[in-house]
Amino acid sequence: MCNNDAKPTMYEGRWAIASAVSLLSMVLLLDGCAVGPDFVKPEAEIQENWNEKDDSRVATQADVASQWWRAFSDPTLDQLIKLAYQQNLPLQITGLRILEARARLGIAIGQQFPQQQEVFGSATKEGVSENAPNSSFRDRNYWDYQVGFDAVWELDFWGKFRRDVQAAHASLIASEADYDDALVSLTAEVARTYTVIRTLEVRIELTRKNAELQEEGLKIAESRFRNGVVTELDVAQSRTLLESTRASIPQLQSGLRQAQNALSTLLGQPPGAIQTVLNEKKGIPTAPAEVAVSMPAELLRRRPDIRSAELAAAAQCARIGIAKADLYPRFSLFGEIGLQSSSQGGVQSNHAHMDNIFDSGSFFYSFGPSVQWPFFNYGRIENNVRVQDARFQQLLVNYKNTVLKAAQESEDALIGFLKSQESTTYTQNSVQAAQRSVEIALVQYREGAVDYQRVLDTQRALLQEEIRLTETRSSIATNLIALYKALGGGWELRQGQPIIAESTLTEMQKRTNWGRLLPPPSPKPEDLHPLLTRDVPVFKKPYW
Structure with a gap:
């Protein structure tokens, strides 16, 4: 009792x-003190201007065209990129990771x-x-x-939980940058794959036309053989070239179907589902003669992978403080x-x-x-601090390396675009000369002025030069695509648009109470950089 x-x-x-x-x-x-270092944006070396700045075909401007693919004036390409943005499954996964990061930030805030x-x-x-x-x-x-x-x-006397909020906040913004990076890669890959498809279609058509031309040469050789003018060797050589040319067509068709299947996957569709979109053959996308680029320093702002690398380092910097807090009572x-x-x-x-x-x-x-106070920790806590610091230094170096790679990719694509244009002019002249050589060789062979080997050589050279011209024209487009990707163009496509499809949101809301975390807002450009520092309030309102 x-x-x-x-x-x-x-x-x-x-x-x-x-x-x-x-x-x-x-x-x-x-309000205690927050132990550990405060993040300072690392310095990265980058050139002041492009090496090709004096080229008249290169124009610098404040920003890169947000929908750069429209420069090709190809409605089919525009439609494909729109469908890919709406249906690409890896992009949806990246968007869902933003939700995960928001929930993890809520956990960190709740720990306060x-x-x-x-x-x-x-x-x-x-x-x-x-x-x-x-x-x-x-x-x-x-x-x-x-x-x-x-x-x-x-x-939170030593700022352990505030550092955790900093890390979670930086990780959230990094996940948004990763989404943008995935969108940049997606738009570039759709455009590149589409260019590959159109290039293979042109190559198949060229190969068929060359096969028809070689059939004409075979008929001439057979006629001269029947008349006893030449030996059977001319007929055999002509047939060898013709069948070799015909044999390359199925290989090209196989590559074409594989490229179409790859494009279907990018659009989140099973193989063959996009045939109706691609039925009309339009040739290789034509790139403009000039290109507008921003200054190299803009890469630090525009490239989502650079932002993600910076934010990953910021999150890890905060984890050093979390580890150090364990050294104190x-x-x-x-x-x-x-x-x-x-x-x-x-x-x-x-x-x-x-x-x-x-x-x-x-x-x-x-x-x-x-x-x-875990006073006797046998060095475990101190070594954990060292682990976190080593990881932080790795991410700082990774940030600098990411900037260097971005500059290299931009320069490589820019010089590739410009030199492909120059090469196209010379290759076009070469094709015209090869076509004339074939015409002359056939006439001279018919008249008995040259042997059939001369005809074979000119026909073989014509096919090679036409293929080279096709590949060079294709490289102009692919280098321009690579340039815009390297400049970080294309992520603006999601501005004002939902990150996660409505059907997915409905499904998730039926399964789990997501509170006010759904739907996730599309991050604004000005919100991509700010980080929580020592000015973090003692408490942030929790995510209920």
Whole structure:
């Protein structure tokens, strides 16, 4: 039986709680300190201007065209990129990772509040041994009832949880940059694959036309052989060239079908589903003669992979502070408040004390501070700090390497675009000369002025030069695509658009209560860089 005289009154309990709140407020006003380094954006070397800046075909402007693929003036390509943005499955996965990062930020913010709390209730039947100490002074069989609430709150005295919020916030922005990077890669890959398809279509058509030309040469050789003018060797050589040319067509057709299947996958469709879009053959996309590029320094702002590398380093920088906080004492507040009543004797007494559990005399509480300090950690905590610092340094170097690679990719694509244009002019002249050579060789062979080897050589050279011209024209388009990808163009396509499809949101909301995390807003350009630093407030409103 509990002694009510020994229990605190309800008034005393309220006074104790008020004292605890006052003590907590004083601790929070101190605001502790955030151990560990604050992130500073790393410096990266980048050239002031492009090496090809003096070329009249290169124009510099403040920004890159957000929908650069429209420069090809190809409605089919425009439609394919639109479909890919709406249906590409890896892009959807990247968008869902933004949701995951938002939820992880919510977890980090929640860690700033009481980390353990629970409402408890119990009804326990106790039976005490006759040989237990003091068993003669109490009824050995009784019921014990408890209801209440307890909590443990580790105070963020060293900024551990604020650093965790910084890391989670940086990871969230990095996931948005990763989405943009995936979109840049997607638009470029759709355009590149589409160019490959159109190039293979042109090559197949050229090969067929050359086969027809070679068939004409075979007929001439057969006619001259029947008339006894030449030997059967001319016929055999002509047939060898013709069949070799014909044999290359199925190989090209195989490559064409594989490229079409790859494009279907990019559009989130099964193989063959995009044939209706590609039915009309339009030739290789024609790139403009001039290209407008931004200054090299703009790569640091525009390229999503550079932003992602910077943000990954920022998140890791905060993790150094999280690890360092474990070197210091951990201060916590704990508290418990509730009602308790025990019954001894028979069933009637049992019911009586169930009714008395909500009396003022059943009130109890306990609260106070606690300190934990893993003093003898055998170097584990210090080595964990070193691990986090080494990882941070790796990411700093990775950031600089990402910037260097971006500059290289841009320069490679720009010089490739310009030199492919120059090469096309010469190759076009070469094709015209080869066509004229074939015409002359056939006439001279028909008249008996040259042997058939001369015809074979000119026909073989014509096919090679036409293929080279086709590939050179294709490289103009692919280099321009690579240039815009290297400049970080294309991610603006998602501005104002949903990151996750409506059908997916509906499915997820039916399965889980996502609260206000759905739908995720499309990040604005000005929100891509800001990071939480030492100015983080003591508390951020939690994600309920």
